[in-house]
Amino acid sequence: MKIGEVANHSGLTPKTIRYYEDIGLLSAPRRSASGYRVYDQADQRRMVFLRHARQVGFSTDDCRPLLALYEDPKRRSTEVHALVADKLRVIEQQLSELQALHTVLQEMSAQCANDHSAQCAIIDSLANPLAVEMSK
Amino acid sequence: MKIGEVANHSGLTPKTIRYYEDIGLLSAPRRSASGYRVYDQADQRRMVFLRHARQVGFSTDDCRPLLALYEDPKRRSTEVHALVADKLRVIEQQLSELQALHTVLQEMSAQCANDHSAQCAIIDSLANPLAVEMSK
DNA sequence: CATAAACCTTACCCTAACAGGAAGGTCAAG
DNA sequence: CTTGACCTTCCTGTTAGGGTAAGGTTTATG
Known part of the structure; x- marks a missing residue:
């Protein structure tokens, strides 16, 4: 081949x-x-x-x-099992990080008037250390 | 500065x-x-x-x-809102992909005897197209 | 004043997991 | 004999910078 x-x-x-x-x-x-x-x-x-x-x-x-x-x-199947368990832990970690991002963005999004005005809660959040810093 | x-x-x-x-x-x-x-x-x-x-x-x-x-x-705040909405969609996509991976791995893990024997359901799944292909 | 520490500068290599493309060799068909 | 479809190696690009080198500057101190 x-x-x-x-x-x-x-x-x-x-x-x-x-x-x-x-x-x-x-x-x-x-x-x-x-x-x-x-x-x-x-x-x-x-x-x-x-x-x-x-x-x-x-x-x-x-x-x-x-x-x-x-x-x-x-x-031994337990060796394989251990590798998969490690991977599962990593994926769970990634999931919780992604979920945290999602939550923060959704909260920002909800605060935004979403209209013609220049005032924007999302911009304010990103400009100000307050809301974002917690996600660390 | x-x-x-x-x-x-x-x-x-x-x-x-x-x-x-x-x-x-x-x-x-x-x-x-x-x-x-x-x-x-x-x-x-x-x-x-x-x-x-x-x-x-x-x-x-x-x-x-x-x-x-x-x-x-x-x-206009709506422009900002739209960018965040796009990002939220991308994150949701990533979340569902990660969750799918997690599910597949967890199912494999559950099938594995996790013992001293060489027979391993995880290895079998990965060797065989059956279980994995669905996740596409 | 001399000099050493703490800065600053540009520039190049490294990461993950390949894809794309260039330049050139090979093989089977018409 | 010449396409066309393969194959080969090699180089570049992708993300978002970190690490390190070689060298110039500034500041603090003895």
Whole structure:
């Protein structure tokens, strides 16, 4: 399989596959006589796995241990579980930060007259340290 | 006021101030005889405004029109309101994406035995297109 | 007065995760 | 034999600055 074909079958792009090789997330495949990358089924499975892991929010760095566990027949499911638990915590943190932003913006929005006048509660809030600082 | 001083008073760092000047978010200030940037109170107020706007989630590009409205005595509050409404929509989008990720990961996590065995529902989910694809 | 600390200047590299594009080689079909 | 569709490497751009270097300035102090 050349890179375009494995890209089609895995859902990654050739660009992404080369990039993963570059950062050492995928090992360098063997090359054809003309220098083309040649992949096999196992490579394709790894790529599918990586695509899914990225899709559910794991960074490429997160994917390293994840992929290692995928490849390891002697893994313990608790190790995988721990990685997912870590990720869940990070996502919960991000969620609460986003929710805080949302709340602040919504409160500002509600204070604004939303009319033709120049006076604007949103502008005032952003100009004044009062309302915004709490969100830290 | 030199850059360090206005940095202290505005809460931005000198780096950030120079960067904002670089991208045209702040206009270039006048220079002292020795080439040092010199700022006034109005500059400082703009910087405070920018810091707050960034804090509540606006990108530096978002800050351009926002700052323009801040400076414009003939603004209409409805214009400001519209920018905030746009941002709220973006944040809501991000929230729902994050929540979707969270749900998927939590479901995977719940399926995992979390023990010493190599069999792992999380790994299986990531290897198999089934569970993950729906989240698109 | 000399000098060291604390400032300031520009400029370049680093981050994440690729996408886009240039310049050039390769391969199968018509 | 020549397209067209591949493939290769390499470089640039994206966000929002942080880190550091090399060098000039100003201020405080002995």
